[in-house]
Amino acid sequence: MSKDKQEFLISRNNNNYEVIIGLEVHAQVTSNSKLFSSSSTKFGAEPNTQVSLVDAAFPGMLPVINEFCIKQAIKTGIGLKAKINNKSVFDRKNYFYADLPQGYQISQYKYPIVGEGKIILDMPYGQKEIGIERLHLEQDAGKSIHDIDPDSTMVDLNRSGVALMEIVSKPDLSSPDEVNVYIKKLRSIMRYLGTCDGNMQEGSLRADVNVSVKKKGEEKLGTRCEIKNVNSIKFMQMAIIYEANRQVDLLEDDKIVDQETRLFDTKKNETRSMRSKEDAHDYRYFPDPDLLPLEVSNDLIDTIKKEIPELPDEKKKRFIEKFNLTPYEATILVSDIETSKFFEEVIKDSDIKLATNWITGELFALLNEKNLEISKSPISSKNLSKLINLIKNGTISGKIAKTVFELMIESDKDADAIVNEKGLKQESDPKQLEKLIDNIIKNNQDKVNEYKSGKDKLFGFFVGQVMKVSEGKANPKLVNEILKDKLSK
Ligand code: MN
Numbered sequence: 407m408s409k410d411k412q413e414f415l416i417s418r419n420n421n422n423y424e425v426i427i428g429l430e431v432h433a434q435v436t437s438n439s440k441l442f443s444s445s446s447t448k449f450g451a452e453p454n455t456q457v458s459l460v461d462a463a464f465p466g467m468l469p470v471i472n473e474f475c476i477k478q479a480i481k482t483g484i485g486l487k488a489k490i491n492n493k494s495v496f497d498r499k500n501y502f503y504a505d506l507p508q509g510y511q512i513s514q515y516k517y518p519i520v521g522e523g524k525i526i527l528d529m530p531y532g533q534k535e536i537g538i539e540r541l542h543l544e545q546d547a548g549k550s551i552h553d554i555d556p557d558s559t560m561v562d563l564n565r566s567g568v569a570l571m572e573i574v575s576k577p578d579l580s581s582p583d584e585v586n587v588y589i590k591k592l593r594s595i596m597r598y599l600g601t602c603d604g605n606m607q608e609g610s611l612r613a614d615v616n617v618s619v620k621k622k623g624e625e626k627l628g629t630r631c632e633i634k635n636v637n638s639i640k641f642m643q644m645a646i647i648y649e650a651n652r653q654v655d656l657l658e659d660d661k662i663v664d665q666e667t668r669l670f671d672t673k674k675n676e677t678r679s680m681r682s683k684e685d686a687h688d689y690r691y692f693p694d695p696d697l698l699p700l701e702v703s704n705d706l707i708d709t710i711k712k713e714i715p716e717l718p719d720e721k722k723k724r725f726i727e728k729f730n731l732t733p734y735e736a737t738i739l740v741s742d743i744e745t746s747k748f749f750e751e752v753i754k755d756s757d758i759k760l761a762t763n764w765i766t767g768e769l770f771a772l773l774n775e776k777n778l779e780i781s782k783s784p785i786s787s788k789n790l791s792k793l794i795n796l797i798k799n800g801t802i803s804g805k806i807a808k809t810v811f812e813l814m815i816e817s818d819k820d821a822d823a824i825v826n827e828k829g830l831k832q833e834s835d836p837k838q839l840e841k842l843i844d845n846i847i848k849n850n851q852d853k854v855n856e857y858k859s860g861k862d863k864l865f866g867f868f869v870g871q872v873m874k875v876s877e878g879k880a881n882p883k884l885v886n887e888i889l890k891d892k893l894s895k
Contacts, residue, residue, distance in 0.1 A: 414581030415622060416650055418658045422622040425650040426630075427585060427615065428577035429642075431592060432570045433602040434546070434610040435478045441545050441569035442469030442512065449608050453551075453562035461567040463507035468696050475569040478601040479519050479543050480702065480710050482571055485595045485717055486538050488523025490707050494542075496697045499689045505548035505561050513572075515691040518542035519700065525575075525595070526719060527587045528737050536588055537576035546570050565609075571602065577616065577627070582643035589613070589639050590741065594718050598743045612637045617649045619657070628653065629663040633670050633677055645670040649677045721746055729758050738766055744780045751787035756794040764794060768811055784815050793821040801825065802832050806878055834881040836888065839872075842880070843888050846871045857893060865889065 415422045440447060443460035460467045483490050495517040498510040520541035527534045548566040550559050573592065579585055593604035593611060604611050618630035631649060636642045648670075653663045667684070668677040693699075716724070718740045725736040725746075739762070740746045752761045769790065773780060793810060796802045802810060802825055813824045825831060833839060846868060847854055857864040872885045 414583070416619065416654045418654055421658065423619045423650070423654045423657075424622050425580060425646065426577045426618045426620065426627060427579035427581075427646060428630075429573075429575045429579065429585065429588065430614040430616070431573045431575075431589070432546075432612045432614075433482075433573060433592075433596060433604070435475050435543075435569035435571055436600060436602055437472065437475050437478060437569055439472055439474075440567040441472055441475050441543065443567055445567065447568050451564055453560070453564060455564065457563040457566065461563055463509075469512065469694075471697065471700070472569065475543065476519070476700065476702070477706075477710060478569075479541060479571055480707060481599050481714065482573075482596060482601045483520030483523065483541055484707075484711055484714055485599045485601075486520070486523035486525060486541065486573070488538055488541065489521035490702060491517065491519055491521055492702055492704070493517060494519040494700045494702070496543075496694045496700065497691045498694050499544075499691055501689060503547065503550075504559065505550045505563070505566070507548070507563070507566070511545055511547065512694055512697070513544035514542035515686070517699075519702070525588060525591050527584060527591060528733075529584065529587060534578075534584065536578045536584075539574040539576050541571050541573045544570050544572055577618075577630075582646050585615075585642055585646060586639050589642070591718070594741055594743070598715055598717050606638055609637060613642060615642055615645060615649075617646055617653070618663070619650050619653045628657075629665050631663065631666055631668050631677070633668050634680065636670055641670055641672055644672075644675055645677055648675060652677065729753070729762075731758075731762060735762050735766065742780065748780050748783070748787050752791045752794070754791065756791040757798045760794045760797060761791070764790060768808070772815065785811070789814060789820050796821055796825060800832060800834060800881070802830055803878070803882060805882075806830050806832065809878070830879065832881050833876055833879045834884060836884060839876075839880055839884055839888055840892075842875055843868075843872060843885070843892055846875065847892060854893065865893070868893070 414425055416425065417423070435441075437447060439445060440461065443458040445458045445461055446456045448456065460469055480490050494514055496512050497515040499513045499515070500510040502509060518540040522540070523538035525536045525538060527536060546565045546568040548561055548563040550561055552559050554560050575588070579588055589611075593602070596602040597604050602610060606612070612635050615633040615636055616630045617633065618628040620626065620628045631653070633645045633649060636645055649668070656663050664682065666682045667680045669680045670677050721740040722733070722736045725731045725739060726733060731739070739749045745765075749761065749765055752765065769783065769785065772785070773783060776784075793807055793814065796810075797804055797807050810821055810824050810830060813828070814821060817824070819827075850871070853864055853867060868889050869882070869885060872880050872889070
């Protein structure tokens with residue numbers, strides 16, 4: 407493993423294999439209504455309560471394009487630094503399935519709405535650019551439910567017709583770690599843009615994972631397998647590792663890898679063959695005669711460009727330049743739009759360095775422990791900023807601040823109120839501290855003698871005593887100064 411490039415290799419019998427990964431992410435467009443009908447897209451509704459005649463594919467019903475979804479796709483394309491195509495075409499992708507009443511999915515085939523773009527990944531070994539091949543709009547299918555009735559399969563059409571953006575990467579990803587960072591970055595960009603909530607538990611973000619392997623250094627790509635519909639990053643990583651190893655084993659046994667579509671079994675942690683991979687022509691794509699080609703004017707693109715907020719990469723750059731953060735700190739703070747907002751609110755009137763440390767340290771630990779999003783933080787940005795100011799102006803020590811932080815979690819009181827109520831103010835009056843220290847010296851004469859005869863380590867003992875007697879409130883800097891002075895006499 408070289409220093410600047412972390413390689414993910416699979417080794418067998420002195421052969422090293424590289425893994426080549428491409429992702430087709432299906433991201434649900436944030437929109438109140440579906441791509442071609444006005445039905446609601448709200449998650450969690452009773453089955454089949456959000457189904458129009460269009461979604462149920464009643465004969466003669468015509469799709470009507472949802473302009474908002476088009477704008478959302480353009481927005482996402484701009485966020486991916488991609489080319490927006492002035493003309494795109496909706497096609498019918500024909501296949502049969504019980505949860506697809508139309509008998510075809512309306513998708514975009516030859517002419518997608520968004521062309522090539524890119525995403526920059528911050529890896530421990532540096533930045534890596536991942537190419538985006540395209541982004542196209544398509545309808546989601548309904549949902550087949552197999553676990554309600556042992557003898558039959560139920561169909562819920564609430565999801566039928568919901569707008570999806572299929573975002574296809576180039577095969578530029580080469581490890582499970584890169585896949586992790588890629589998905590998070592893509593999700594982060596879409597959340598900044600408000601075009602997809604990225605909620606993987608609710609199925610708003612799922613990926614088909616294409617995996618192939620080749621001997622290190624070889625030019626020719628191996629045969630790829632596609633693992634369908636993986637809905638968590640952890641499962642994507644597990645599926646990739648399993649699948650890459652399976653393919654390497656086949657090649658090492660002089661067997662061939664069949665191009666096929668596979669399924670990841672999360673219980674057994676293995677991929678299984680679903681069907682041999684269909685080619686595009688199996689779907690008999692043709693332009694949907696119910697929908698005209700979609701024309702997007704440059705004016706519309708320019709208007710949307712003006713609505714694009716500051717995105718993670720630009721925000722990171724600004725945080726580093728303006729606030730003097732390290733790239734690492736900036737990366738963490740911009741990774742989620744809510745976190746970056748929280749940070750900027752805290753530093754409106756408090757110390758940047760302290761705010762950075764408290765947010766990435768104590769606050770993140772708390773949120774992690776309670777499994778909370780920062781928007782649900784039990785400590786508001788305003789209160790954290792107050793706490794930081796109390797540390798900064800010497801009212802409380804950093805150690806006491808941790809106690810106050812704990813108390814802030816339990817009550818909704820602010821930092822000032824807690825410090826006053828509990829009498830936690832830092833003792834910074836030299837006279838008071840001297841009194842306290844004199845007492846400790848008097849009561850520990852044996853230790854004083856040992857210290858004076860060269861046992862330097864005992865200094866810590868005295869500091870500890872002062873802190874104990876003052877209940878942690880003594881100003882540590884002053885305690886050190888006074889103790890040094892007194893013990894040298
Ligand atoms: Mn698709």
